[in-house]
Amino acid sequence: MKRSNFTTDIDLKGASLAYDRASPDDIERYAKRLVGHCTREYIPAEKIREYEGIKNLSVKGILGQLIEEFYFGKKPNSNQEPDFVRAGVELKTTPVKKLKKGGYSSKERLVLGIIDYFKMAEESFQESAFVKKNAKLLLIFYLHEEGKFFLDLIFKLAKLWRIDDDDLKIIMDDWLKIQKKIKYGLAHEISEGDTLYLGACTKGANSKTLRQQPFSQEEAMQRALSLKQGFMTSLFNRFYTIEKRKKLEKAEKIVKNIGEYKKGMTFEDVVTKRFEPFIGKTTDEIHKMLDLDINKNAKNYYADLARGILGVRTKKIDEFEKAGVKMKTIRLGKNGIPKEHMSFPAFKYTEIIKEEWEECTLREQLEQRFFFVVYRYNEKNELVLDKVLFWTIPMSDLEGEVKKVWDETRRQIERGKYDKFPRSKDNPVSHVRPHAQNAEDTFETPQGGREMKKCFWLNREYISDVINLE
DNA sequence: GCATGATCATGC
DNA sequence: GCATGATCATGC
Secondary structure, X not given: OOHHHOOOOOHHHHHHXXXXXXXXXXXXXXXXXXXXXXXXXHOOHHHHHHHHOXXXXXXXXXXXXXXXXXXXXXXXXXXXXXXXXXXOEEEEEEEEEEOOOOOEEEOOOEEEEXXXXXXXXXXXXXXXXXXXXXXXXXXXXEEOOOOXXXXXXXXXXXXXXXXXXXXXXXXXXXXXXXXXXXXXXXXXXXXXXXXXXXXXEEOOOOOOOEEEEOOEEEEEEOEEEEEOHHHHHHHHHHHHHHHHOOOOOOEEOOOOOHHHOOOOOOHHHHHHHHHHHHOOXXXXXXXXXXXXXXXXOOOOHHHHHHHHHHOOOOOEEHHHHHHOOEEEEEEEOOOOOEOOOEEEEEEOHHHHOOOOHHHOHHHHHHOOOEEEEEEEXXXXXXXXXXXXEEEOOOHHHHHHHHHHXXXXXXXXXXXXXXXXXXXXXXOOOEEEEEOOOOOOOEEEOOOOOEEEOEEEEEOHHHHHHHHHHO
């Protein structure tokens, strides 16, 4: 704690930044002085006492308001204008966390404003409320540390961000895709997984707040436009590594220049098109056509092959990382049904019982967009590239069958019945099965024992329907 | 042949 | 050493 550095002095704000005259660069330069410091250093003592007196304080949003008011010296507004009206800069304070394996990731998505379904249906992208407010974002990242009082969290990076050309293309297509659903009267079917960088996340006191929409009687969940967590991670790491002159972890782009977008094509169209020449070819033929130097016996051979087709040599794919798109390779048997169910990361028994469905881990994992690369065994028992598709789980399946499985799993954990989880026959969409190194690979239970690691799986019959109906 | 239980392989 | 994606093994 840097109590010696206390500055509740007013001259910090008044003298340093006349925000009504400041340029975007002035504001950024001023913001950078926060790095290495914490909020406590800039706010009045009575404020500190006030917050320290509140138990179970909900921190969300407060940090940003305090910085805006006491560091930048302006009252927060939540109107249509950017925070710094003249400079057109919107201020955003957002957490990153340290990863166990080293490096940082964004702790959450960045929420940019509630969607007004009526207005958004009528706007053009260029003239939209979204662009007007968020064209220039001053991003202030702080390091989230478990258990630390929020006024003591340290600022790691301040950066003025304007949407880059190639990111802009995808963000604009995302925006248009969301708008299209509103125009078709489908606001209630919008899912965060529909889009790549810009997501429409649920937003409300209990995530169940409903709103009217213009072209349907059906009420839709209140949603906000947000930059996805993976995108925020990518932004932070890009800027942070530049400032620290560290090596950036490699993630190559699929679309190397913006000119690759022919008329009317989206990112997903470009990706799909890359696969077209290889559909119907055997894995051996594809391997030869591309002259790839990859190991045929490795378990990730088919994923390597797909990356080869995409023209990416790195393990990570830039656009997919930022969009949170999960690439999955699927092998179909001759009957058209996947040979295997699809696994997800193991869950912790002690944590899943504390979660709320609206923001649980499973939901987050399933709301991502998926990119399926489908191979199929032909009559000669050769594996042939069959098709590729992007997919997001329908809201109805997520809120229906998947939620049932999740609820039932939690119920059995609470009862201590670790052999009574939903089986693949019990539910058409999902089930629970082991996912461990071996029998000794366990997680602790709320009852104090240990049980083999398990995870949620999507049933192969369900995946089969998805693939064959698209 | 399939459901379920169990484990492998890779990369960080 | 572990998280994660993917696959194997067994018994009905």
